[in-house]
Amino acid sequence: MKKQLFIPLLFITISSMAQVVKDYNPSIQRTSHLQYFKPVEEHLFSGDCMPYYHDGTFYLYWLLDEGHHAGLDGLGGHQWALSTTTDLIHWKHYPVALGIDNEEWEKSICTGSVIAEGDKFYAFYATRVKEEGKVHEQLSYAISTDGGYHYQKQEPNPFYYAPEECISRDFRDPKVFKDIDGLFHLFVSGNLKEPSLAGFGGYLVHLVSTDLKNWEEIESPLGGQRGTPECADYFKWNDWYYLLYSIGGHTYYLMSKEAYGPWIYPESQALIEYFGSVYKTAGFKDGRRIAVAYSPCRKDDKDNGDRIWGGTILFRELYQEPDGTLSTHFLKEVLPAMDPISTPVIEIASPVNIVSVSNDFIQMNASGNIGVASLAGLPENYRISMKIEPDGNYEELGLFLRAIDKNRNGYRLELNADNHTVLMHNTSIQAVKDLEKTIILDVIVYGEFFDVSVNNKRSVLNRLPEQKGNNLFFYVKNGNAVIRDIKIQKIKD
Numbered sequence: 502m503k504k505q506l507f508i509p510l511l512f513i514t515i516s517s518m519a520q521v522v523k524d525y526n527p528s529i530q531r532t533s534h535l536q537y538f539k540p541v542e543e544h545l546f547s548g549d550c551m552p553y554y555h556d557g558t559f560y561l562y563w564l565l566d567e568g569h570h571a572g573l574d575g576l577g578g579h580q581w582a583l584s585t586t587t588d589l590i591h592w593k594h595y596p597v598a599l600g601i602d603n604e605e606w607e608k609s610i611c612t613g614s615v616i617a618e619g620d621k622f623y624a625f626y627a628t629r630v631k632e633e634g635k636v637h638e639q640l641s642y643a644i645s646t647d648g649g650y651h652y653q654k655q656e657p658n659p660f661y662y663a664p665e666e667c668i669s670r671d672f673r674d675p676k677v678f679k680d681i682d683g684l685f686h687l688f689v690s691g692n693l694k695e696p697s698l699a700g701f702g703g704y705l706v707h708l709v710s711t712d713l714k715n716w717e718e719i720e721s722p723l724g725g726q727r728g729t730p731e732c733a734d735y736f737k738w739n740d741w742y743y744l745l746y747s748i749g750g751h752t753y754y755l756m757s758k759e760a761y762g763p764w765i766y767p768e769s770q771a772l773i774e775y776f777g778s779v780y781k782t783a784g785f786k787d788g789r790r791i792a793v794a795y796s797p798c799r800k801d802d803k804d805n806g807d808r809i810w811g812g813t814i815l816f817r818e819l820y821q822e823p824d825g826t827l828s829t830h831f832l833k834e835v836l837p838a839m840d841p842i843s844t845p846v847i848e849i850a851s852p853v854n855i856v857s858v859s860n861d862f863i864q865m866n867a868s869g870n871i872g873v874a875s876l877a878g879l880p881e882n883y884r885i886s887m888k889i890e891p892d893g894n895y896e897e898l899g900l901f902l903r904a905i906d907k908n909r910n911g912y913r914l915e916l917n918a919d920n921h922t923v924l925m926h927n928t929s930i931q932a933v934k935d936l937e938k939t940i941i942l943d944v945i946v947y948g949e950f951f952d953v954s955v956n957n958k959r960s961v962l963n964r965l966p967e968q969k970g971n972n973l974f975f976y977v978k979n980g981n982a983v984i985r986d987i988k989i990q991k992i993k994d
Contacts, residue, residue: 523567525582527594535584535592536835537796537950538814544568546811548579549612549732550793552783553649556617559586559785560649561793562598562624564612566811569798573601576629576636577609583650589785589834599624599643599652606630611638612674612732612779615649616685616713622649623713625687627673628659637669640689642713661716664706667691671729672706678735680760685710688722688733690746696725703729703748722761732779738790741825750778750808752794756825767826768932769959775928776808776962777815790819791832796950796962804967805927817960828958837947839884839990847987848875850907850974861987865977874984875904876973882947882992885973888985889940894918895980902946905970912951912965916940925951925963933959947992 529541539547548564564579572578581599586592601607606628613626622645627638639659643652663672671692679685687708696702703726708716723730723744730746737743737760744755744764752772755764772780777794785791796815800806817829847858850873857864858874865872889898897915904911912926918936922929933955945952949966975984 523565523572523578523580525565525597527582527596530594532592532594533590534835534837535814536816536832536837537947539812540565546798547582547795547814548811549779549781550795550814551581551612551614551781552791552793553615554783554785555649557587557786559589559783559791560615561585561814562615563795563814564610565597568811570810573608574631576631577611579609579611581610581624581626581652589791589832595650598645598650599626599654602654606632608636614676614678614781616677616679617649618679618713621646622652623677624652625675625677627675627689629673635670637663638671638673639663639669640672640675640687661708663691664718666693666695667706668694668702674732676733676735683711685713686735687716688735688744690729690731690733691721692729693724698725701725701727703727705730705733705746723755723764732781734781736782736784736790738821739825741821743827745772745780745782747779750797751775752777752780754827756827769826769828769934770932771827771829771959772817773930774815774960774962776964777817777960778808780817782819790821792817792819792829796964799949799964799966802949802966804965812964815962820958822958829960830957831943831945831952831954831960836884836945837882838993840993842880842883842989842991844987844989845876845878847975848877849873850875861985863975863984863987865975865984866981867977868979868981870979872977872982874975876975877971879971879973879989880991881969881971882994884943884945884990884992885987886941886943887987889916889942890983890985891918891937891940892981892983894937895982896978898977898980898982899924899975900942900944901974901976902944902951903965903968903970904972904974905968906972907974909968909970910974911968911970911972912963914944914951914953916942916955923953923955923959923961925953925961926965928961928963930959930961945992 546566548566551562553560565582583595583598609629611627640661643654663669676688689706691706693702704724728748734745780794797808798812816832818832820828899914901911915924943954
């Protein structure tokens with residue numbers, strides 16, 4: 502049912518005021534190999550990412566964070582930074598594109614989205630405010646007349662408040678798009694005050710407009726969520742429509758042959774990564790699609806520290822499988838610079854009747870036992886890839902990374918075909934298919950980042966800052982396997 506509107510009558514530009522820039526200097530940031538990027542300034546971090554592709558340019562808006570959401574009394578104090586590229590290799594960084602003005606009520610420019618229409622770019626976002634001790638979120642928008650690099654806020658500001666049935670603290674992250682009939686849409690995070698079942702009130706508020714000025718609410722495309730569905734994304738790719746949303750930082754997706762459902766919930770949720778928060782996507786040349794998230798830091802820089810808000814930018818390339826489901830893989834253009842090196846001598850660490858080695862070929866016959874082989878003297882930062890061929894069922898297999906010796910064996914990367922899981926030390930992904938077949942394993946060890954790609958379809962990242970060993974163990978438990986085609990590249994400083 503359509504709801505009563507809050508209708509802005511005019512686009513009126515607010516006078517320009519000094520922005521809170523937080524001493525971010527775009528001129529000193531690195532301009533290539535942008536995987537795991539954060540600002541050089543020690544106290545600044547990257548937050549939610551908002552990619553957009555238009556006329557050959559990939560725009561990456563991202564929340565500039567200070568002190569892990571500590572800005573402006575803990576309400577965020579976030580602003581939109583901007584980085585652009587035409588080839589994903591060479592990047593340019595710009596001053597704050599959409600910032601906090603000298604308005605006492607503006608406590609954060611929250612996540613949103615942009616759309617180019619005519620000769621203007623429109624940015625829709627939520628503003629976080631605090632009134633009489635209570636926090637609320639409300640919708641605002643801004644216009645750019647210079648191609649999306651600088652935005653001027655518009656009045657009325659805000660232009661839309663949370664519907665009466667929606668908790669005003671959970672009304673944010675508008676996603677704007679235009680349908681094939683020329684109608685504009687906003688999907689906005691929401692949470693019902695009175696859900697049909699307690700704890701399942703998360704939904705998307707759905708607004709429509711013919712002119713990007715006057716908005717009205719229509720039926721929601723998504724409800725019944727446990728938690729507020731944040732940072733929605735929506736796109737059509739070939740014959741499928743996709744709806745992405747994040748709860749607790751985990752990005753889920755639905756798919757349908759129809760624009761707004763009925764939705765299919767795929768078993769393999771390829772965008773759920775514990776250290777890849779709130780993925781959003783944009784198209785790119787040649788039918789490609791790029792997913793971008795932020796990777797949260799660990800509290801106190803400890804291996805078991807909780808995730809904390811703000812961190813580094815994380816890219817994935819998104820693939821569409823024949824059945825319409827989504828897969829992810831490393832985005833090659835943004836990876837760290839590398840040089841190939843010779844594979845060190847592989848040593849046998851189990852009895853010879855269990856493990857045999859020849860060049861980069863490892864045979865493990867470990868039924869009822871464990872087979873182990875090792876590499877010593879690896880670079881501090883490297884990429885290693887290999888092909889693993891299981892022979893029958895196995896309990897688990899994988900690697901130990903950054904090991905010192907057999908007693909301090911580093912971080913375990915475990916593949917488990919029976920459970921369909923991949924574990925990278927203390928985080929894992931589920932519903933990983935085909936682990937009983939030939940496995941292409943690709944691993945980046947770079948600083949505290951342990952980034953894993955399995956079969957070029959599923960990815961898992963962990964952040965582990967403590968252990969610094971330069972050895973590696975291969976292992977198979979209760980099973981047989983061959984490991985071959987081992988290739989190692991040293992990551993340049």
